[in-house]
Amino acid sequence: xxxxxxxxxYSATFSSLASKTSVSPPPLFxxxxxxxxxxxxxxxxxxxxFTPHAARVTTxxxxxxxxPSSVPSDASTTTFHGLCYVVGDNIDTDQIIPAEYLTLVPSxxxxxxxxxxxxxxxxxxxxxxxxxxxxxxxxxxxxVIGGANFGCGSSREHAPVALGAAGAKAVVAESYARIFFRNxxxxxxxxxxxxxxxxxxxxxxxxxxxxxxxxxRLINHNTGKEYKLKPIxxxxxxxxxxxIFAYARKTGMIxxxxx
Amino acid sequence: MASSVGFPHPTSSLFYxxxxxxxxxxxxxxxxSIYKCxxxxxxxxxxxxxxxxxxxxxxxxxxxKTPMTMTEKILARASEKPHLRPGDNVWVNVDVxxxxxxxxxGSIDIFNKEFGENAxxxxxxxxxxxPDHYIFTNDERANRNVDILREFSMExxxxxxxxxxxxxxxxxxxxxxxxxxxxxxxxxxxRPGEVLLGTDxxxxxxxxxxxxxxxxxxxEAGFVLxxxxxxxxxxxxxxxxxxGEMPDYLLAKDLILQIIGEISVAGATYKSMEFVGTTIESxxxxxxMxxxxxxxxxxxKNGVVSADSTTFKYLEDKTSLPYEPVYSDAEASFLSEFxxxxxxxxxxxxxxxxxxxxxxxxxxKDIKIDRVYIGxxxxxxxxxxxxxxxxxxASGKKVKVPTFLVPATQKVWLDIYTLTVPGSGGKTCSQxxxxxxxxxxxxxxxxxxxxxxxxxxxRMNEAQxxxxxTNRNFPGRMGHKEGQIYLASPYTAAASxxxxxxxxxxxxxx
Numbered sequence: 144x145x146x147x148x149x150x151x152x153y154s155a156t157f158s159s160l161a162s163k164t165s166v167s168p169p170p171l172f173x174x175x176x177x178x179x180x181x182x183x184x185x186x187x188x189x190x191x192x193f194t195p196h197a198a199r200v201t202t203x204x205x206x207x208x209x210x211p212s213s214v215p216s217d218a219s220t221t222t223f224h225g226l227c228y229v230v231g232d233n234i235d236t237d238q239i240i241p242a243e244y245l246t247l248v249p250s251x252x253x254x255x256x257x258x259x260x261x262x263x264x265x266x267x268x269x270x271x272x273x274x275x276x277x278x279x280x281x282x283x284x285x286x287v288i289g290g291a292n293f294g295c296g297s298s299r300e301h302a303p304v305a306l307g308a309a310g311a312k313a314v315v316a317e318s319y320a321r322i323f324f325r326n327x328x329x330x331x332x333x334x335x336x337x338x339x340x341x342x343x344x345x346x347x348x349x350x351x352x353x354x355x356x357x358x359x360r361l362i363n364h365n366t367g368k369e370y371k372l373k374p375i376x377x378x379x380x381x382x383x384x385x386x387i388f389a390y391a392r393k394t395g396m397i398x399x400x401x402x
Numbered sequence: 403m404a405s406s407v408g409f410p411h412p413t414s415s416l417f418y419x420x421x422x423x424x425x426x427x428x429x430x431x432x433x434x435s436i437y438k439c440x441x442x443x444x445x446x447x448x449x450x451x452x453x454x455x456x457x458x459x460x461x462x463x464x465x466x467k468t469p470m471t472m473t474e475k476i477l478a479r480a481s482e483k484p485h486l487r488p489g490d491n492v493w494v495n496v497d498v499x500x501x502x503x504x505x506x507x508g509s510i511d512i513f514n515k516e517f518g519e520n521a522x523x524x525x526x527x528x529x530x531x532x533p534d535h536y537i538f539t540n541d542e543r544a545n546r547n548v549d550i551l552r553e554f555s556m557e558x559x560x561x562x563x564x565x566x567x568x569x570x571x572x573x574x575x576x577x578x579x580x581x582x583x584x585x586x587x588x589x590x591x592x593r594p595g596e597v598l599l600g601t602d603x604x605x606x607x608x609x610x611x612x613x614x615x616x617x618x619x620x621x622e623a624g625f626v627l628x629x630x631x632x633x634x635x636x637x638x639x640x641x642x643x644x645x646g647e648m649p650d651y652l653l654a655k656d657l658i659l660q661i662i663g664e665i666s667v668a669g670a671t672y673k674s675m676e677f678v679g680t681t682i683e684s685x686x687x688x689x690x691m692x693x694x695x696x697x698x699x700x701x702x703k704n705g706v707v708s709a710d711s712t713t714f715k716y717l718e719d720k721t722s723l724p725y726e727p728v729y730s731d732a733e734a735s736f737l738s739e740f741x742x743x744x745x746x747x748x749x750x751x752x753x754x755x756x757x758x759x760x761x762x763x764x765x766x767k768d769i770k771i772d773r774v775y776i777g778x779x780x781x782x783x784x785x786x787x788x789x790x791x792x793x794x795x796a797s798g799k800k801v802k803v804p805t806f807l808v809p810a811t812q813k814v815w816l817d818i819y820t821l822t823v824p825g826s827g828g829k830t831c832s833q834x835x836x837x838x839x840x841x842x843x844x845x846x847x848x849x850x851x852x853x854x855x856x857x858x859x860x861r862m863n864e865a866q867x868x869x870x871x872t873n874r875n876f877p878g879r880m881g882h883k884e885g886q887i888y889l890a891s892p893y894t895a896a897a898s899x900x901x902x903x904x905x906x907x908x909x910x911x912x
Contacts, residue, residue, distance in 0.1 A: 233667055233668075233756060233876075235874070235876040237852070237853075237874070237876045237877070237878055237879050238876065238877060238878065241853065241878055242852040242853045242854055242879075243853055243854060243855055243856065243881075245504040245505075245535070245536075246504065246536060246541055246543035246544045246546075246547060246855065247543065248507040248508050248511065248547070248550075249508045249620065250507075250508050250511030250512055250515065250620070251511070254543075265877065265878045265883065266877075267877045267878075267883055267884075268883070268884075291668060292667060292668040292671070292701065295667055295668070295701060296603065296698075296874060296876060297602075297603045297617075297852075298505075298601065298602060298603040298605075298617035298618060298619055299504070299505065299603075299619070300505070300508065300619030300620040300621060301508075318668065318671070320668070320671060320701055321671055321672050321701065321703060322603060322617055322618070322619065325618070325619065325622070326619035326620075326621065326622075329619060329621040329622050329625075330619070330620075330621050386621060387621055387622060387625060388512075388516045388621070388624075388625065391625070396493075397628070397629060400516065400517075400518070
C-alpha cells in the first residue's frame with residue numbers, strides 16, 4: 144500500500160536520523176553544499192510537466208548569452224541581472240494578486256501562466272508604469288524592489304507564485320510579512336532578499352540592476368550605487384533545492400518520490 | 403508514533419527571517435520609536451509599554467523546567483520536546499488541518515505530485531475541508547474548485563467535508579457550513595492545547611481557544627497532508643494586558659483595532675500575541691475569536707487567549723475529544739508587555755487603506771458613506787449580528803445606505819432568524835433588520851470581504867465608501883481599487899448605516 148509504505152519509511156527516516164545524531168549532530172548544511180546537487184536530474188521536486196519550476200533551478204544566471212543548460216558550479220556565482228520594478232511599503236497580497244484571480248490553481252500549468260499575467264495588477268493607478276504591460280503576460284522586470292512588510296495580508300501562495308510566473312526572479316525588500324516569506328521559500332518561486340537600507344527610495348522602476356547572491360550585493364547600474372543585502376542564509380538552500388519538498392527529500396525528512 | 407524525537411537540532415534557521423531571534427537582538431528600539439512618532443498621544447494614558455525584558459537564562463538541566471509561554475508550551479508538546487525557546491525550529495505534529503475552496507485545489511495538487519497519485523493523507527479524521535470563499539457565484543473555475551475538493555474528499559474518505567452542491571439554495575445542503583474559521587469553532591474542531599494549521603491567514607482565529615493556530619500556503623499544506631507535520635519556528639510572545647470592565651459601547655473589534663493601531667501592521671511579525679486580563683476573561687468565545695482573528699493584521703504568527711470556564715462551556719456540546727489546556731508559566735518571558743486602560747478606550751475605525759490606520763469613530767463623523775457591510779469571520783458571527791440589532795433597536799429608525807448582512811455560517815443564519823434580541827419584546831434579529839431597512843441576510847460565505855468573482859454578493863464594483871465589520875481595507879480589497887473601506891465593530895457599522903456617515907455608536911446606544 145502506498146500509504147503505509149510512505150508513512151513507514153517516513154517514520155524510519157526519522158528514527159534512522161535519530162540514531163545518527165546520538166553521536167554528534169551532523170550539520171544540515173555541510174559546508175561543501177553546492178547547488179548542482181539539486182539539478183532536476185537527481186531530485187524531482189515537482190512533476191516534470193511543471194516546467195517553469197524546473198527551469199528556475201537550472202537557469203539561475205540570467206544573462207541572455209548564457210546557455211540555459213549551464214548550471215552554476217557554486218551558489219556564490221548565482222546572479223540576477225535585469226530591470227527592476229519599485230514599489231512602496233506594505234504591498235499586501237491583494238495588490239500582488241487580487242482575490243478575484245484566486246480561482247486560478249497555481250499547480251495547473253495553464254492557470255499558473257495566467258496567474259503570472261495578473262501579478263501586481265492590484266497596485267493602485269498611482270503606479271503609472273505597470274508591472275506587466277497591457278496585452279502582455281510576462282513582465283520585463285526580473286527584480287522587484289519593495290519597502291517594509293512586503294507581502295502582508297493573506298496566506299495565499301498565489302502571491303509569490305504570480306510574481307514568479309510573471310518572470311520575476313527575486314524580490315529585494317526592506318522586510319517581509321512572514322507567510323509571504325515562507326511561501327516564497329517553500330515554493331522556490333522568487334528569492335526573498337532583504338536589504339539593509341531602503342533601496343526602494345534610491346532606485347527607480349526601469350533601472351538596470353544586478354544581484355550577486357554570493358556577495359550579498361545589489362548594484363544599480365543607472366546610479367552606479369551598490370547596496371549590501373542581508374545574506375539569504377539558510378533559506379537559500381531550500382530555494383535552490385526547489386522548495387521545501389526537495390529540501391526535505393535531500394535531508395531525508397521524507398522519502399524519495401515513488402514515481 | 404514511531405517517529406522519534408531525536409532529530410538533530412538545526413544549526414541555523416530555515417525558511418525564516420534570517421536574524422537570529424535571541425531576545426537581545428530584537429529591535430525593541432524600533433518599537434519604541436513607533437510608539438513615540440505616532441500622531442500626538444492624548445494626555446490620558448491609554449497604554450503603557452513595559453521595557454523589554456532581559457534575555458532569558460539558559461535552560462538548566464535536570465528536573466528544573468524553564469518557564470514557558472503558552473505558545474511555547476503548545477509547540478513543545480506538539481514537537482515532543484520538554485521545553486522550547488523562541489527561535490527554536492521544531493517539527494510539530496499537527497492536530498487539525500483545514501483547507502477551503504481557493505487554496506485547497508493547489509494544496510491537493512502538490513500533495514498528489516509529491517507523494518504520488520495513490521498516496522493517502524496522513525489522517526482522514528484530522529483534515530477538515532470547508533468550501534466557503536467563492537461559493538454563490540457562476541464563475542466556472544470557482545465552481546470547479548469546489549468539485550475538486552469533493553473529488554479529493556471522496557477519494558481520501560475525508561471525515562469532515564462540508565459540501566455544497568445546490569448553490570441556488572444553501573439550505574438544501576445539510577453538510578454545508580460556511581466561513582471556515584467559524585465552522586471550525588462551531589463544529590468543535592478547535593480545542594485548547596492543540597495545533598491547528600489552515601490554508602488561510604485568518605486561521606489564527608482559533609487561538610481564542612488557547613491553541614496554536616496559524617495560516618500556511620499551498621506547498622506547506624501539501625506537505626502537511628502527507629506527513630501530518632510541519633517545521634515551525636517558535637515565536638517570542640508579546641503580551642497584551644487588558645483589565646477593567648468592558649464599556650457597553652465597545653466590542654472586541656475595537657480592542658484589536660486599538661492594538662493594531664498601536665503596534666502597526668508589522669508590529670507583531672513573527673511573534674505570538676497573548677491576550678490576558680480581566681477584560682479578556684469577560685469576553686465571550688465569539689468576542690475572543692474576533693480578537694484573535696485580526697492578529698494576522700498586525701503581522702502576528704498566532705494569537706492566544708487562555709482557556710477557561712467560558713471555553714469549556716462553549717466546547718461542552720461541540721466536541722467529545724479529550725483536550726488538555728496549557729497556560730503560560732508565571733515566570734515566562736515575554737518580549738514586551740502592553741497595558742491598556744479599557745475605561746479610556748472609545749469606538750474606533752481603521753481608515754483606508756490599512757488596518758493600522760486607526761482613528762476615533764467620532765472624529766470621522768464627516769465621512770459620508772455609501773454602504774455598510776456586516777459579515778465575515780471577523781464580524782459575521784451570531785453575536786456580531788445581535789450587536790448590530792441592538793443598535794438598530796435602540797434607534798428605531800431606518801438605515802440611510804444599503805446595508806448588507808452576510809452571516810458567516812448556516813448556524814449564524816439560523817440564529818438571526820430565531821434568536822430574540824433582549825429588550826425588543828420578542829423580536830428576532832431578522833425582524834429588526836427588516837424594520838431597519840437592511841438587505842435580507844444573504845447566503846453564508848465569505849462573500850465580499852475579499853471581493854471575489856464579479857458576481858459576488860455585495861462586492862464593491864464602483865469606487866464607494868464602505869463601513870465594514872471585516873478585517874482588511876487594503877486597496878481593492880472588496881473589489882474596486884479606489885473603494886474606501888473603514889473597518890469597524892458591528893456597533894459602529896450599524897450606527898454608521900443609520901446616520902449615513904461614519905458614526906460613533908454612542909449616538910444611538912444612549
